Amino acid sequence: MRRLLRVVRDVIVVAILFTVSRLSLAADADILIRNARVVDGTGSPWFLSDVAVTDGRISAMGRNLNVDAASTIDAGGRVLAPGFIDVHTHVESGTSREGLIDLPRADNFLLDGVTTIITGNCGGSEIDVAAYANSLAGLGINVATLIGHNSVRREVVGLDDRAPTNDEMTLMKAIVDKAMRDGAVGLSTGLLYVPGTYAETSEVVELAKVAAGYGGVYATHMREQGAMLHESVTEAVTIGREANLPVQISHLKVKGRTRWGTIGSVIELIESFRREGVDVVVDAYPYERASTNLGVNLPRWAVAGSVADIAGRIEDLETNQRIVAGMKDMLEDGGYPDYSFATVARFVPNESYNGLTITEINKLREGSPDIDGEITTILDMMVEGGQAGVSQGASMIYHYMSEQDVDTIFRYPNAAVASDGGVINYGSGNPHPRSYGTNARILANYVRARNVMTLEDAVRRMTSLPARTFSFHDRGIVRPGFVADLVLFDPDRVQDKATFENPHQYTEGFDYVVVNGELAVAGGKPTDLRAGAFVKGSGAL
Numbered sequence: 001m002r003r004l005l006r007v008v009r010d011v012i013v014v015a016i017l018f019t020v021s022r023l024s025l026a027a028d029a030d031i032l033i034r035n036a037r038v039v040d041g042t043g044s045p046w047f048l049s050d051v052a053v054t055d056g057r058i059s060a061m062g063r064n065l066n067v068d069a070a071s072t073i074d075a076g077g078r079v080l081a082p083g084f085i086d087v088h089t090h091v092e093s094g095t096s097r098e099g100l101i102d103l104p105r106a107d108n109f110l111l112d113g114v115t116t117i118i119t120g121n122c123g124g125s126e127i128d129v130a131a132y133a134n135s136l137a138g139l140g141i142n143v144a145t146l147i148g149h150n151s152v153r154r155e156v157v158g159l160d161d162r163a164p165t166n167d168e169m170t171l172m173k174a175i176v177d178k179a180m181r182d183g184a185v186g187l188s189t190g191l192l193y194v195p196g197t198y199a200e201t202s203e204v205v206e207l208a209k210v211a212a213g214y215g216g217v218y219a220t221h222m223r224e225q226g227a228m229l230h231e232s233v234t235e236a237v238t239i240g241r242e243a244n245l246p247v248q249i250s251h252l253k254v255k256g257r258t259r260w261g262t263i264g265s266v267i268e269l270i271e272s273f274r275r276e277g278v279d280v281v282v283d284a285y286p287y288e289r290a291s292t293n294l295g296v297n298l299p300r301w302a303v304a305g306s307v308a309d310i311a312g313r314i315e316d317l318e319t320n321q322r323i324v325a326g327m328k329d330m331l332e333d334g335g336y337p338d339y340s341f342a343t344v345a346r347f348v349p350n351e352s353y354n355g356l357t358i359t360e361i362n363k364l365r366e367g368s369p370d371i372d373g374e375i376t377t378i379l380d381m382m383v384e385g386g387q388a389g390v391s392q393g394a395s396m397i398y399h400y401m402s403e404q405d406v407d408t409i410f411r412y413p414n415a416a417v418a419s420d421g422g423v424i425n426y427g428s429g430n431p432h433p434r435s436y437g438t439n440a441r442i443l444a445n446y447v448r449a450r451n452v453m454t455l456e457d458a459v460r461r462m463t464s465l466p467a468r469t470f471s472f473h474d475r476g477i478v479r480p481g482f483v484a485d486l487v488l489f490d491p492d493r494v495q496d497k498a499t500f501e502n503p504h505q506y507t508e509g510f511d512y513v514v515v516n517g518e519l520a521v522a523g524g525k526p527t528d529l530r531a532g533a534f535v536k537g538s539g540a541l
């Protein structure tokens with residue numbers, strides 16, 4: 001009898017515990033997404049599941065979850081993916097552009113499904129990472145930053161074409177060390193740009209070693225992306241190998257009509273280094289046009305120093321002739337008959353140039369209607385646009401690449417999707433459409449319309465692949481315990497709208513975006529919950 005009572009008591013206890021656990025589950029979930037086709041970010045085939053979100057993390061997954069939540073969304077078979085991680089952005093505020101401090105909700109990214117960005121790319125970053133992190137408030141998305149070699153060198157050595165002294169090298173290393181301790185995710189370079197272009201490989205190795213000590217990545221806008229592309233890849237890999245850190249080759253491309261169709265040989269070179277044990281991957285954006293400054297058309301030696309230094313060279317007859325000769329060589333090397341491949345995105349001294357090609361601007365300015373006239377126009381704009389090392393004359397869009405090469409890059413499994421974009425003040429200037437539509441363009445054009453890659457593979461390139469390179473160990477996969485950065489969309493409907501002619505158009509079709517467990521976008525509109533945060537590197541103190 002006693003024994004029977006004990007059994008009855010145990011059964012009651014178990015029943016109570018079971019009920020309590022069910023009740024506590026019911027009380028806990030903040031968001032429940034039902035009937036989703038989960039594309040989990042790993043590249044695995046989609047599967048049907050409900051997903052519960054509690055306290056910022058994915059708390060449960062499975063079919064017919066018995067969970068009550070504060071808000072329930074019926075996915076109705078739409079795709080639920082990890083929020084996209086965009087490893088290549090530029091969101092520092094500048095003289096000619098707004099940054100994340102000015103536009104912290106970052107609507108253009110949020111509405112393109114992006115929940116985390118990495119800024120400080122191409123060698124340009126804030127130097128004081130702690131102060132930058134503290135200055136960010138009301139973020140709509142998560143942000144991490146690299147420490148930029150150009151910014152550090154500019155601070156310590158200036159814009160001159162020379163090697164740093166030993167003391168300057170020590171100071172540069174100290175700045176990188178503090179940035180890494182304050183949460184930077186790695187070192188970036190822009191070896192095409194002033195003043196990073198004046199650095200020897202060994203200088204970058206020394207700084208990369210500092211970043212490596214904190215688990216950082218080496219992300220590089222390589223020294224050259226045309227005639228010297230293979231050498232530039234080898235330099236990037238050498239830095240990664242000698243400093244012992246992973247290499248992210250930024251916005252992989254092959255520049256110039258004369259080299260179109262040859263990107264496959266670069267990918268082979270990258271794979272040969274991977275076989276040797278170097279961790280090197282790439283990212284790219286799904287457009288044939290690039291965006292950078294006007295100064296890239298000049299020989300590197302001609303753009304050293306201050307605006308006055310550059311203007312002095314342009315105004316000196318003999319030096320001017322050397323600059324012109326160098327520019328003609330570069331034009332011929334790329335296979336371009338004139339500068340009609342170069343469009344002004346933003347020219348601060350004369351905003352009426354925005355959207356016009358150099359050829360058109362030359363006509364407008366009544367320059368001689370030939371290469372010499374166009375070169376004179378560029379050099380005049382370099383002087384008028386000023387701000388060497390920041391804007392280098394004007395921000396520009398260049399038709400550098402071929403669709404075939406871009407497709408080849410996106411057939412390469414180790415290519416992540418990254419926009420190279422910034423936060424955009426809606427309606428301002430004539431920006432590259434990549435800031436609005438990169439991820440939707442991959443899903444609409446490269447997956448749905450042309451089948452260059454599968455949906456699962458596209459999502460992997462936007463999520464777990466970048467998360468793995470930048471050591472975001474709890475983001476980029478839809479899995480219990482991971483941070484609840486999520487995006488819900490209909491793969492038949494998601495569509496980028498921004499074009500080169502009419503760039504200021506938000507992407508359509510990312511119906512819900514969850515950032516750190518909060519609904520940042522609902523019904524395709526930002527909710528203004530602003531749950532974004534500054535994300536520190538894995539080795540930060």
Ligand SMILES: [Zn+2]
Pocket residue numbers: 121122190221250251
């Ligand atoms: Zn770049």
